[in-house]
Amino acid sequence: MKREKDTKDIKPKKWKLIVIILLMFILIASYIVRTTDLIRFYEINYVTGIIVKNTFNILFVVLALSAVFYAEIKISTRREEERKMKNEQHRN
Numbered sequence: 001m002k003r004e005k006d007t008k009d010i011k012p013k014k015w016k017l018i019v020i021i022l023l024m025f026i027l028i029a030s031y032i033v034r035t036t037d038l039i040r041f042y043e044i045n046y047v048t049g050i051i052v053k054n055t056f057n058i059l060f061v062v063l064a065l066s067a068v069f070y071a072e073i074k075i076s077t078r079r080e081e082e083r084k085m086k087n088e089q090h091r092n
Helices: 014-034 042-053 055-091
Strands: none
Touching: 014 042, 014 055, 042 055
């Protein structure tokens, strides 16, 4: 017998928040590295150059994931409030 998902089971995905933080950290770190003497190494220069050139794309992905994460939080809190309201109505 299958168990139906309750609204408590539906939660925002943590991996989206982790990816957002990781992308922002990588972007900030690459800009910081580009201002140091480490830029003299070809590999570091190449990798940070790719990241800096794709700043707009990285920020777009971060904003899109942030919007989806925020929407999931709103939906889950709204469902939780609706569930509480139904429980209060059934008690009265």
